Amino acid sequence: MGKGIKNNKIVVRNLGKKYGESGNKITVNGLGKRYEKEKKSLLFSKNVNPDVIMKDREDGFVLKDVNLEIGEGEFHIFLGASGCGKSTLLNIIAGFLSHTEGEVLLDGKPIIKPGPERGVVFQNADSAIFPWMTVWKNVEYGLRMQHVKKQEREGIVRNAIELVGLAGHEKKYPQELSGGMKQRVQIARSIASDPEILIMDEPFGALDAQTRRTLQDELISIWQKMKKTILFVTHDLQEAVYLGQRISIFSAAPDAHIATRVEVPYDYPRDLNDPEISDFTRLVHASLDAAINAHGEVNADKSAV
Amino acid sequence: MESVSQNIGAARLTGAREAAEKKQVGGIVRRFGKGILRSGIISWILLVFIWEIASRFSTPEFFPGPLATLEGLKEIVVRGVLWEDIAISLQRVGIGWVRGIVIAVPLGLLIGRFKTVKWLCEPIINFFRFVPAIGFLTLFLMWFGVGEESKLVLITYASVFPIIINTIAGVSGIDPVKYQAAESLGASPVQSFFTVTVPGTVPGIFTGIRLGLSTAIISIVGAEMLAANSGLGYLIYTSRLYYRTDWIFVGIVTLGLLGFLADKVLRKIGNAAFKHYGITNQ
Numbered sequence: 319m320g321k322g323i324k325n326n327k328i329v330v331r332n333l334g335k336k337y338g339e340s341g342n343k344i345t346v347n348g349l350g351k352r353y354e355k356e357k358k359s360l361l362f363s364k365n366v367n368p369d370v371i372m373k374d375r376e377d378g379f380v381l382k383d384v385n386l387e388i389g390e391g392e393f394h395i396f397l398g399a400s401g402c403g404k405s406t407l408l409n410i411i412a413g414f415l416s417h418t419e420g421e422v423l424l425d426g427k428p429i430i431k432p433g434p435e436r437g438v439v440f441q442n443a444d445s446a447i448f449p450w451m452t453v454w455k456n457v458e459y460g461l462r463m464q465h466v467k468k469q470e471r472e473g474i475v476r477n478a479i480e481l482v483g484l485a486g487h488e489k490k491y492p493q494e495l496s497g498g499m500k501q502r503v504q505i506a507r508s509i510a511s512d513p514e515i516l517i518m519d520e521p522f523g524a525l526d527a528q529t530r531r532t533l534q535d536e537l538i539s540i541w542q543k544m545k546k547t548i549l550f551v552t553h554d555l556q557e558a559v560y561l562g563q564r565i566s567i568f569s570a571a572p573d574a575h576i577a578t579r580v581e582v583p584y585d586y587p588r589d590l591n592d593p594e595i596s597d598f599t600r601l602v603h604a605s606l607d608a609a610i611n612a613h614g615e616v617n618a619d620k621s622a623v
Numbered sequence: 624m625e626s627v628s629q630n631i632g633a634a635r636l637t638g639a640r641e642a643a644e645k646k647q648v649g650g651i652v653r654r655f656g657k658g659i660l661r662s663g664i665i666s667w668i669l670l671v672f673i674w675e676i677a678s679r680f681s682t683p684e685f686f687p688g689p690l691a692t693l694e695g696l697k698e699i700v701v702r703g704v705l706w707e708d709i710a711i712s713l714q715r716v717g718i719g720w721v722r723g724i725v726i727a728v729p730l731g732l733l734i735g736r737f738k739t740v741k742w743l744c745e746p747i748i749n750f751f752r753f754v755p756a757i758g759f760l761t762l763f764l765m766w767f768g769v770g771e772e773s774k775l776v777l778i779t780y781a782s783v784f785p786i787i788i789n790t791i792a793g794v795s796g797i798d799p800v801k802y803q804a805a806e807s808l809g810a811s812p813v814q815s816f817f818t819v820t821v822p823g824t825v826p827g828i829f830t831g832i833r834l835g836l837s838t839a840i841i842s843i844v845g846a847e848m849l850a851a852n853s854g855l856g857y858l859i860y861t862s863r864l865y866y867r868t869d870w871i872f873v874g875i876v877t878l879g880l881l882g883f884l885a886d887k888v889l890r891k892i893g894n895a896a897f898k899h900y901g902i903t904n905q
Contacts (some may be wrong), residue, residue, distance in 0.1 A: 431806075446798075459818070
């Protein structure tokens with residue numbers, strides 16, 4: 319993993335994404351475009367992202383005029399209603415989807431495809447981890463794909479597994495793990511590749527409240543230890559305020575954009591029952607409501623990030 | 624007062640315990656019964672019983688019962704003919720089927736994963752899979768001679784289609800998120816083919832090779848009836864000439880048993896070897 323001196327900055331300028339470019343109902347839109355760019359659509363039968371199946375909308379934008387800047391080591395939250403396009407933006411940054419307008423840059427270089435410098439933790443661990451591999455093999459996977467030497471892999475994998483609290487479970491298969499542990503496997507698998515950014519798409523959405531809180535706390539401590547940029551999608555207001563340094567609030571799709579940006583000025587760990595923080599949460603709630611309802615307004619770019 | 628109520632309480636407890644024990648005994652009996660039913664023994668007994676009753680209305684030359692068939696079985700076992708026939712049929716099925724697997728699995732994986740291969744191969748497969756193997760028998764005899772080779776080609780042909788089709792289905796059953804995960808972890812297309820497509824298709828492949836085995840057995844019988852001088856199909860076909868209807872029954876029962884046992888063994892092996900690949904076969 320070549321690592322020079324980079325500022326790990328994500329720059330999004332005038333980003334937009336059209337619905338159903340082809341206008342053909344059978345071909346899945348947007349996505350087909352991406353594969354054309356990479357000359358893959360002709361080759362692969364199955365790389366379809368479920369997020370872009372919007373066959374009823376032949377025209378228009380999922381995302382329009384999205385401007386965003388995320389600094390190095392930032393814990394950044396995308397907050398918005400379901401279906402507002404926040405996951406689409408995340409998938410574009412991950413490299414799974416292409417965009418039609420504007421540009422997405424990582425350290426000044428355009429993002430055109432997925433790569434291990436952008437680790438992805440998917441929403442559903444069951445679809446994302448490999449059930450035929452043990453915990454160890456799952457975590458080691460990325461390193462093997464990147465041809466890291468076996469002696470080097472050992473230590474990296476052990477550290478990653480320890481970091482997410484899965485030590486002692488290395489030889490287990492995913493079927494033997496709980497939902498929370500599977501999500502830990504995903505996180506360990508991503509950080510084993512030493513990514514510059516960790517992209518997380520509602521990773522704790524399917525977990526019970528108790529497990530979710532534990533994993534949130536652990537994620538914060540992992541983030542503080544590793545100093546990685548984290549991009550975290552959620553529709554859970556509490557989670558957003560609990561985790562994020564900055565919150566980008568999305569307006570509703572179509573033509574979704576970032577309506578408001580909020581800085582969360584509190585130290586970790588945060589107590590959501592703290593009167594100050596709960597006042598703040600109400601404020602964010604109001605912004606979220608406004609963003610969802612006041613659709614079509616000009617991008618209210620309050621803070622210059 | 625207190626002690627009385629305690630006694631009543633104790634009596635109640637013992638009563639409850641007895642009831643629970645009774646229930647447990649009943650439970651054991653029920654579970655045993657269920658176990659027998661599930662093992663399929665009852666169906667076998669029933670089948671043999673009906674077969675025997677039905678045969679009583681006829682003559683052994685026309686419709687031999689299980690007892691008469693057993694007599695016939697003894698005869699050909701003693702002569703050593705049955706073992707030879709079983710061995711030669713199994714050998715043909717085994718070799719042809721393994722060849723079928725070797726051809727069909729890679730092809731199915733490629734068709735399932737790569738659209739170009741799919742567009743090239745699918746029309747051809749969808750045409751030929753409706754032409755039964757027996758339809759090619761005469762052609763294969765002409766092309767590959769009257770020896771073993773023509774039969775092996777026939778078995779291979781017969782077992783290829785179910786394996787290909789189930790392998791393709793297995794590939795398309797893989798969650799696309801797995802490919803995304805592999806790609807974002809740095810896997811090249813070739814790497815993701817071998818580390819995601821291949822292991823992810825194991826359940827589909829397994830269903831395919833099981834079905835392939837049954838079509839292999841089905842078509843070997845036809846081939847041996849029409850173009851062989853050995854094997855179970857040959858046994859069934861020629862027994863008619865000697866009015867040995869009981870031998871025909873021996874042949875039929877042997878075929879059924881062989882298929883039944885082979886499938887059972889295959890399933891056991893599959894479950895043991897590919898426990899974590901998500902094989903569900905019942």
